[in-house]
Amino acid sequence: MKKLAVFTLYSKKGASSNYRAYIFKDEFEKNFYTQYFCFWNDKYTAEYMWNKKKYKLKIGILYLIGAVKRLYQLYFIAPQFDVVFIQKGVIPKYKWTMLEHLKRQGIRIVFDxxxxxxxxxxxxxxxxxxxxxxxxxxxxxxxxxxxxxxxxCIILPTIEDTTKYEPYWRQTFSKKIIGWIGSETTIDNLELIVEPINELIQQHPEVSFHIISNTALEFTERIRNSKLIVWSENDYIRNISDFTIGIMPLKNNKINRGKCGFKLIQYLNMKKPVVGSPVGVNESIIKGNGITANSKEEWIDAFETLLYQEDRYYGCISHIETDFFREYHFQNVSKKLIEILKS
Structure with missing residues (x-):
C-alpha cells in the first residue's frame, strides 16, 4: 500500500482543513497508509485566530514552532511517503516552498x-x-x-459527508425559517440582507431568521425576529434541519469571488432550497436548487417565492435530490480525489 502524507494548515477544528482534508480520512486510509501533519494547533484555531491583536506574542511563538516542525517534516518525514497532499499552504507567509527535494525524489505532490x-x-x-x-x-x-x-488543475467542490445529514431530512415548509450558517470572518455579508428581511417580516411577521455562528455581532439587534444559535460540532447539522430555506449573501469582491459556496452545499445537503448572491461559484451551485438575488427587491421576491409558493419550493427539492447530489455527493467527490492522488 502506498503512503500518503497530508499537510494541512489547521487541525480538524479549522473549517477549511476539515472539509478539504480531514473529512476524507476514512477514504484515504482505505487506499493509503496515511499520516496527517497540521501547522496551527487547536489553541490557535479555537481561540488565537479570532483575536490576533490580543494574542500577537503567543501567535508569534506558535508560528516559529510550527515553522520548525514543518521544515523537519518536509525534509525528514515527507521523503518516506509516495504522495504529499498540501492543503492551502506549506508555511504561511513564507516565500520558499521547500518542495524541490521532494520533486527530485519522484514524490507526487498534490496542492489543494x-x-x-x-x-x-x-x-x-x-x-x-x-x-x-x-x-x-x-x-x-x-x-x-x-x-x-x-x-x-482539477475542480473539486468543498463538500461535507452527505450521510451525516440524512437522519435529519424533514419537511419544514410550514416553519418559515430563513437560516444562515457561518463565522465571524464572513458574517459581515449579512449586511446585504438586513433591509430585505426586515421588510419581509413587516409583511409576514411569522417569518424568523436563525444565525448559526460563533457570534452574531450586532445583527440580532438589527434584524427582526432573529436569534443566534451558537455553532457546535454536535448540533449544527440538526440546527440546519430547522431551516425552511438557507441563504448565502456575498459582497462582490475578489476574496468572495474565490469562495467555494460551502454554505450553499450545507443547506442543499439538508435538502433546503437556497437564496444567494450571484457572486463567484454561487450561481452555478444554485441553478434549479433555489434563486439568486442581487438587489433588495430581488431578495424579498426570492424569499416570498420560496417561503410561500409550495410548488416552487418542492420543485427545488426535487432538483436537489437529482442534479445536486449527482455532483456534490460525498462518495462521488471522494472517489475523484482518490483517483487524483493515485494518478
Missing part, C-alpha cells in the same frame, strides 16, 4: 486550494502550484488563476 489566497499579502501559492503535479481547486475562478502556472 479552496480560497482566493493569491489575493493575500506575502502569498506563495503560485510557487506551490508550480511545483505540484496537480492542483485541486474549489471552483472555476481558482482554476483559471492557477492554470497560469500549472496546466493540470
Amino acid at each position: 486550494v479552496d480560497d482566493a489566497i493569491y489575493e493575500l499579502k506575502r502569498d506563495n501559492s503560485d510557487r506551490i502550484a508550480q511545483k505540484s503535479d496537480a492542483v485541486i481547486c474549489g471552483n472555476e475562478t481558482l482554476k483559471k488563476h492557477y492554470e497560469r502556472v500549472n496546466p493540470n
Whole structure:
C-alpha cells in the first residue's frame, strides 16, 4: 500500500482543513497508509485566530514552532511517503516552498486550494502550484488563476459527508425559517440582507431568521425576529434541519469571488432550497436548487417565492435530490480525489 502524507494548515477544528482534508480520512486510509501533519494547533484555531491583536506574542511563538516542525517534516518525514497532499499552504507567509527535494525524489505532490489566497499579502501559492503535479481547486475562478502556472488543475467542490445529514431530512415548509450558517470572518455579508428581511417580516411577521455562528455581532439587534444559535460540532447539522430555506449573501469582491459556496452545499445537503448572491461559484451551485438575488427587491421576491409558493419550493427539492447530489455527493467527490492522488 502506498503512503500518503497530508499537510494541512489547521487541525480538524479549522473549517477549511476539515472539509478539504480531514473529512476524507476514512477514504484515504482505505487506499493509503496515511499520516496527517497540521501547522496551527487547536489553541490557535479555537481561540488565537479570532483575536490576533490580543494574542500577537503567543501567535508569534506558535508560528516559529510550527515553522520548525514543518521544515523537519518536509525534509525528514515527507521523503518516506509516495504522495504529499498540501492543503492551502506549506508555511504561511513564507516565500520558499521547500518542495524541490521532494520533486527530485519522484514524490507526487498534490496542492489543494479552496480560497482566493493569491489575493493575500506575502502569498506563495503560485510557487506551490508550480511545483505540484496537480492542483485541486474549489471552483472555476481558482482554476483559471492557477492554470497560469500549472496546466493540470482539477475542480473539486468543498463538500461535507452527505450521510451525516440524512437522519435529519424533514419537511419544514410550514416553519418559515430563513437560516444562515457561518463565522465571524464572513458574517459581515449579512449586511446585504438586513433591509430585505426586515421588510419581509413587516409583511409576514411569522417569518424568523436563525444565525448559526460563533457570534452574531450586532445583527440580532438589527434584524427582526432573529436569534443566534451558537455553532457546535454536535448540533449544527440538526440546527440546519430547522431551516425552511438557507441563504448565502456575498459582497462582490475578489476574496468572495474565490469562495467555494460551502454554505450553499450545507443547506442543499439538508435538502433546503437556497437564496444567494450571484457572486463567484454561487450561481452555478444554485441553478434549479433555489434563486439568486442581487438587489433588495430581488431578495424579498426570492424569499416570498420560496417561503410561500409550495410548488416552487418542492420543485427545488426535487432538483436537489437529482442534479445536486449527482455532483456534490460525498462518495462521488471522494472517489475523484482518490483517483487524483493515485494518478
